[in-house]
Amino acid sequence: MSAWLPSAPCTPRACVEGTGPLTGVPRAVLRLLAVTALLLAGIALLPVGRGVPAALVRRWSRAVVRAAGVRPRLTGAAVPDGGLLLVANHISWLDIPLLAMVRPARMVAKTEIRRWPVAGPLAARGGVLFIDRDRLRTLPGTVDHIAGLLRSGAAVAVFPEGSTWCGRAQGTFRRAVFQAALDAGVPVQPLRIRYRLTGGDATTVPAFVGDDSLLASVWRVVTARGLVAEVEVRPALCPGAHADRRSLARAAQARTGPDGAASVRVTATNPREESRHLSVSCLVGR
Numbered sequence: 097m098s099a100w101l102p103s104a105p106c107t108p109r110a111c112v113e114g115t116g117p118l119t120g121v122p123r124a125v126l127r128l129l130a131v132t133a134l135l136l137a138g139i140a141l142l143p144v145g146r147g148v149p150a151a152l153v154r155r156w157s158r159a160v161v162r163a164a165g166v167r168p169r170l171t172g173a174a175v176p177d178g179g180l181l182l183v184a185n186h187i188s189w190l191d192i193p194l195l196a197m198v199r200p201a202r203m204v205a206k207t208e209i210r211r212w213p214v215a216g217p218l219a220a221r222g223g224v225l226f227i228d229r230d231r232l233r234t235l236p237g238t239v240d241h242i243a244g245l246l247r248s249g250a251a252v253a254v255f256p257e258g259s260t261w262c263g264r265a266q267g268t269f270r271r272a273v274f275q276a277a278l279d280a281g282v283p284v285q286p287l288r289i290r291y292r293l294t295g296g297d298a299t300t301v302p303a304f305v306g307d308d309s310l311l312a313s314v315w316r317v318v319t320a321r322g323l324v325a326e327v328e329v330r331p332a333l334c335p336g337a338h339a340d341r342r343s344l345a346r347a348a349q350a351r352t353g354p355d356g357a358a359s360v361r362v363t364a365t366n367p368r369e370e371s372r373h374l375s376v377s378c379l380v381g382r
Contacts, residue, residue, distance in 0.1 A: 104259045104267055107306035111262035113299055117321035119165065127318040130163035142221045153200040157193035161325060164317050166190060166302070167294075168197060172329025175199045179246035179282035181273070184289050184327075185352045186255035187263045188302040189313060191289055194327050198287060201251035204242070204273065225252065239276045246280035256345065262303040263291060269349040274341040284333040284344060286351035294322035 106112075119127075138156060141148055161168045175182070175198060182201055184191065192203065207226040209219050220226075225242060228234050242252055256274075257267035277284050291302045301320050304313040317323065330351040338344040 104257070104261045104265075104305060106260070106262040106265065106303065108303075108308040108312070111264065111300055111305060112303050112308070112316070113301050116299065116301060117293065118319050119321045121319075124165075124315070124319040127163060127165045128314065131160060131314070131318070134160050134163055150200045154197050157196035157200075160193045161190060161197070164190070164314075165320065166291075166317065166323045166325050168194060169324055169326045170197065170329070171326070175251075175285050175329060176283060176332070178249050179280055180251045181246060181277040181282060181284045182251060182253040182287060183256050183269070183273075183284060183348050183352065184253075184287040185263075185266055186257050186260045187289055187291065188260065188304045188317075189310065190291075190302055190317070190325060191255065194289060194325055195253050195287065198327060198329065199251050199285075201253035202245060204252065204254040235272055239272055239279070242273065242276035243279040246276060246282045252276070256348070260303065260305050262300045262305055263298065264300060266349075266353060269345040271341040271345040274344040274348065277335075278338075278341060278344065281335045283335060284348055286330040286333065286348045288326075288328040288330055288352050288354075290326050290328075290354075292324050292326065294324060299323070 134156065138160075158168060180199070180201075182195060182199065184195060195201065195203075202223050202225055204225045204227060205219065207228040209224070210226050225238070225245075227238055245252055252273075254273050256269035256271075258270050259267060261267055274284065290298065291300075292298050299320075302313075302317050302323065302325070304310070333344060333347055333351070338347055
């Protein structure tokens with residue numbers, strides 16, 4: 097078993113709720129068509145690649161989540177500009193557009209996705225960074241490549257658990273990618289993702305785990321009623337605050353857990369000023 101891609105014990109039958117408020121089939125079909133149309137629009141923009149403005153990527157990502165019938169809710173301060181490693185717990189395929197709403201970033205994924213029909217070439221053209229779980233000797237080179245991107249001012253996003261979990265449990269963060277942040281001297285930005293129903297009850301309906309098919313998971317989401325996706329920006333881990341990747345990974349996992357530190361809230365006149373404030377806070381310490 098790969099150190100990068102462990103398997104979670106969560107399964108659709110044991111962990112994913114099969115009942116709950118449902119919307120009508122006609123509305124669910126409309127949601128599915130809307131999500132499909134937005135994905136096709138995103139595919140059409142792939143030739144432009146990373147030339148697409150970040151603001152447009154954020155709006156497109158929010159539109160995908162809303163089209164699926166899910167209400168996104170972001171809390172916490174804006175993330176800083178410049179090189180940044182974004183890390184989050186991993187529950188659903190919805191996590192990817194949710195992270196892009198916070199800050200568009202190069203995603204890290206397993207290399208098997210590169211071989212998927214249609215999705216593989218599209219992911220590669222979209223700038224996904226692939227990790228070969230069967231050839232761990234290539235891992236140092238991948239880490240060096242990620243560190244180079246971070247040094248250049250890029251944002252890189254990863255789900256360090258290496259697998260999706262149902263949301264009621266969380267896996268252990270793998271350490272290797274945190275070495276890239278240490279080598280590049282950039283902050284690590286932990287994000288906490290959770291899903292609930294309108295009214296406050298937590299739900300596992302959006303979870304995409306085990307042998308669940310993507311189509312089954314998408315249909316479960318679009319037929320649900322009152323889903324809310326919450327992304328909380330937790331306090332950033334500043335460069336130099338942790339001496340090694342083990343302690344940095346543990347600190348990041350602690351901040352993405354349910355009992356992690358409260359999110360940072362900054363009062364600023366605009367997002368750019370807010371981002372500068374966060375960057376300075378990493379320089380002076382928290």
